[in-house]
Amino acid sequence: MLKLHATRKLFEKLTLTSEGTLPATPMSKWLYEKPTIDINPLSGWHGHLVTLQRRNCVLMTHDSTRFPLVLPALTKPDFAELNDRFVDTFMNTLLKCGANEVHLETADKYLRPLQVDSDCSRSVQGTLNRMKDEFEHQLYYDRLNIADMTGYNAGAWLADTPRSVKGQKMVLWPKDAMLTLLERLADQNRFKEENPR
Template sequence: MIRLHCTKKLLAKLPLHSSGSLKRKRPLPYAANDEPESPLSGWHANLLTIQRRNCVLFVHDSTRFPVLATCLTKPDFAELDWWFQDALLNTLLKSGANEAQMDAAESALAELVCDSECDRSVQATMNRMGQDLEYQIWYDRLPISDLAPYRTGAWLADRPCTVKGVKGAIWPQREMLALLDTARR
């Protein structure tokens, strides 16, 4: 399972079972990992409304790696597992992940289990990334439907982030690829 800490705004939109898993209609594209906790577990997610469209920004807790899903409709929230897996793998490709890292990511994918716990440090990073995203859309005068979410996620990952308790800054793209290198061993 992949633990997903959702904001109240996002949690209100998700159709959840009492266990925290999504009430989905179609099977997951990748669910090879049936361990209790996946090596990729630990994400925060926030619902952003950009140009009256629902977008979800996911940020990995330890690496601060962002994943973006744009233009979601109400039925898409039941399939958030699928949207997350698709966006994660494609953002990793845009970030320069090699084949071994992609295989490690694919084997670590599992179903999302949602809750409302939060870490203020991760939320601060997520808010900053959301503001940068909105500024890019405003500055480039882009319709949100024309935005390339995978490339935008890679762009957000290629910048330093501060983490509470860590001296200096971390680079999300490097940290996620290093995590995938250790996960495949």
């Protein structure tokens, strides 16, 4: 599973099972059929529901890399299909950030259904609040209509913005941090394949 720490507004919008997962749908069934991973390095996301141009939008960020996702203009069926929307937005935002085939194949290897709780970190919530302000400014400055957006370009633009992380002296560049994580995971997988026990 991929842990998603949702703010109260987002958590209340989701219909979850007793395990904190979204019910499987025809579009997300394949995620539930993948084998479990004890420690998933892609796990650990925060999500926040915001209203922009009178539309529901979800902003997400990966805890350790601060890699951002923008899911704009969501309707009620989109919340039921949040697993599918997450996968689509994550993979396409990676593409917009210059990810190559190795990055994408590695990301796909670790994709699992979202498991949602409401345990949020104030540090990561601070990043989400900054993302909202920056995205709102972009919408206004570039006169963008949120209903016409996929969110991929906005996510890639936000990924190229440095983030400060509580307890770290250096700033984090989300795009570089996520691509580096995927490269490291690809190297680890290659090593395991070449050196089976």
